Every structure is written in structure tokens, then in C-alpha cells.
Amino acid sequence: MKKIVLFLVASFLLGGALYAQVDTSVAAAVVAANPPKPKKKKYDLSKRANDHFLLQLGYTNWASLPDSIKTGNLPRSINAYFMLDFPFKSNQKLSAAIGLGIGSDHMTLDKNLNFANVKATGTRLPFNDTARFDVKKTKLSTAYLEAPVELRFVSDPEHSDRSFKVALGVKLGTMIKAATRSRVLQSGGDYVLKESSKRYFNTTRVVGTARIGVGHFTLFGTYQFTKLLKDGAGPEIKPYTIGLSFGGL
Template sequence: MIKKLACIVILSGISFAAISQVNTATKKTARPDIPGAFVLELGLNRGLSAPGDFSLGLWGSRTLNVYYQYEFRILKSKFSFVPGVGFSMERYKFKNSYVLDYANATAPEPSMIAPANAGYPSIKNSKLITNYFEIPAEIRFTLNPDDPARSFKIGVGGRIGYLFDSFTKIKYSENGETKKIKDKQDFNLTKIRYGLTGRIGFGNFSLFGYYNLTPLFEKGKGLKDSGTFNDFNTMTIGISLASF
């Protein structure tokens, strides 16, 4: 899903660029002035104080956020309120090839199953994918609010999200053939999450960070560490690109 959306965004950018060139050459129509901004964020996910068997690969554990935001300037100051709406698509790749699943049909909570006990031969990679509908909002300071595309800016805020899709994806080899399987479940993941965001950048490029205030799994229903529930949180850091 992440690759498909990225391709759509890239193709859309190429199309808009081509249209812009044609308009510049003919000078018959003006470029459409769409209010607000479309934001594309690419980031890396980490589990904070997660159980040892919830060990994540660096690049394979990534996020793609796609938002539409609208900036409301506060009076004539350099501050503005920026709400938005969009989607956050996250994946967690387990570098030890463990599989997130229930130990048996009656198990009340999921666990990390060792590759030898997961029921799949020669596991190549194992991932958890979570997709959220989200509402971000931030207070932003822009050094030159009259020319935001060429100005330094910094923002702090938060976002709230609803989990609408989750599944594991397992890639394994059997009889010389590579196979993939998806297991679509909620795995006791937290349905409604909220967290803090921050960003700093120049023009339409910025660095961002997100700290999830709610645990990845529901409290007392997620993964255990040495027999005790580990209600760990997650964070994401990455880059952000916006259109103006």
C-alpha cells in the first residue's frame, strides 16, 4: 500500500509539472490555486522499551503519512494554527523473523512466536502493518509568514488517530518457491491513539518527530516481557515535504 501511494504522489507531481509547463507556454490559463497544502511524510519507527523479541529492522520499519492541512494565521503575527486530516501507514519489520500471533486459539493476548514455532518454513521476513485515519494539528511559527515557501519555520502540536486496518505479512520459502501470507487481525492493538509532534524546517521541507502517548497495544492485552505485560510506546522520526 505504501509503495502504491508513493507512486500515485510521484505521478501526480509529474502531471502537475507537465500541466504547469503547458500553461506557462500558452499563457491561456492560470495555475489552479488550491488552498492549504498537501503533506507527505516519510519516517522510521522505533519501539521504546519494547520486549526483546519485538526487535525491529531499521529501514523496514517505516511510516508514510499523507495529510491535507490548512494554515490559519493568528491575527498579523508570525504564529498560525494548522489543522489537517489524512492517513498514517506504518510498518514494523522484525529483524529476528519472529511472528506476531496468538500462541493458540484460546490465548487472550498475542505474543512474538519464534520462527521455529511459527508454522512457516524458512521465514525471510515478518512484518506488522498498521493503518490509521488521523487528524493532526499544530501551532507553527514562520519567520516570514508572507512568503512561507522561502521561510524558516518551527511547529509543535499533536495528532489523534483511529486504527482502521491491521495485519501481519510473512514472506517465507517452501519447496524452492517464495510465498507470502497476510493475517488480518487487530492483535489487541490500541484502536484510538494520540501523541505529540514537532517539526523544524525551511520552506516546504522539514524534519519531524512523533511520540505516541498511547501504547501500541491495549494496556494489559498486548505483549509480555518476562511474564509481565509491557505496555510500550512508539516514536517516529523522518522528513516532511509540503506543497504550497
């Protein structure tokens, strides 16, 4: 009888050990086949600076410019925007930003044949209107209230003021003012003629944007998808700009 009891106890203990070994092996195989996913790093973004204020200075030119229009000096673009930045929860290196600000382009038309008469009454903007004045040069300036939108990437979200960054976006704008400032020659001495009118201009503009750089400074480029002038009001001019951005706050 004792032998039978000892045999049963030994069988029970051996079976339990074998079951535990098999169960452990199965559990190890399951874990190996389905390793736990590493936790994503959480960044402290409470004190970061991520281009909430943007100041841009760039060189501007006109695409599709006809040979009859000559530009001179250094045409430029000056822009300033305040933007709010919203990091993605799934990936804090990515964020979306939206803002509001002013964008302005300043194009110099050189020599007498390039006086832009924004006060004309015809259907097309005269770029060669020299009947009224003897003009040395004219600066044509346009200003827009703009709402930029960007998709941003920064390599170190906690220290974006000294890390690599890229941004792609679009700007939607409405024209505030279009004006010319001309140097007029006359026998009694030169004088400055200032005129303003939005008559010939497309008052809505859509611009594609891109930025790349490190820290507070980025190179930027823009291309205007909409035409500068209204349909039938003149050449199908589309401005583009390259320059330097400073981002702060």
C-alpha cells in the first residue's frame, strides 16, 4: 500500500514539474513571438520655442514676365506672422501651425518704359504709360493680410531653438493695398509721385511655402499659385520668393 501511495505522489510531483516546464516554454515562445512594444518618448513641451513669431526677408521675382517689362534694383518681400503651434499626440516631432500676419512685395520697375499706371481707367494695367510723366523708376508695392498654415517637423521637440526643422504649407491672403511710388523728372526738379489702386489686381492670393533650417534661422521659398493681376488686366504674372526666416518665441 505504501508503495502505491509513494508511486502516486511521485507521479503527481513529476507531472506537475513537467507541466510547469511546458507552460513556461509556451509562455516564453508567446513572448518571443509578440515582444512588448517600446514606449514612445514623452517630451516636455511646456517651455519650448517653436517659431510662434516669424519674420521673413526675401528676394522676389515674377514668373512669366514679358520682355517688355524690365525690373531693377533689388525686389524684395517682407513678411511678419504670429502663429500657434499644435503638436501631434501620436508623434510630438510633428505639429500643425496656423497664424495671421502681413505679407508685402516690393518690385522696382526700371527706366522710363516701365511706369505702371495703377490709376488708369482702361481694362489693362499699362506698364509702358509714359505719356503723363518722364519717369526715372517706379516701385510697385503690394500688401496682404495673410493666414499661413504649416505642417512642421522638428528633430528635437524640447529644444527646437537649436535643432533641425522642416515646414511645408500654404498662405491664404487678401490684398490690403497696391501702390506705386515713382521718381518723376521735370525741368524744375525731380519729385515723388505716389498712387494707389487695387483696380487691376487679384485681391485674393494663394501661395505655397517651404522652410528648412536649424534653430531660429531657416531658408524659405514661396510660389504664388494665383495670378498677380486679374484675368485680362495684364500679363499672367506669378511672384515667387527665396529668402531667410527668423523664428522666435
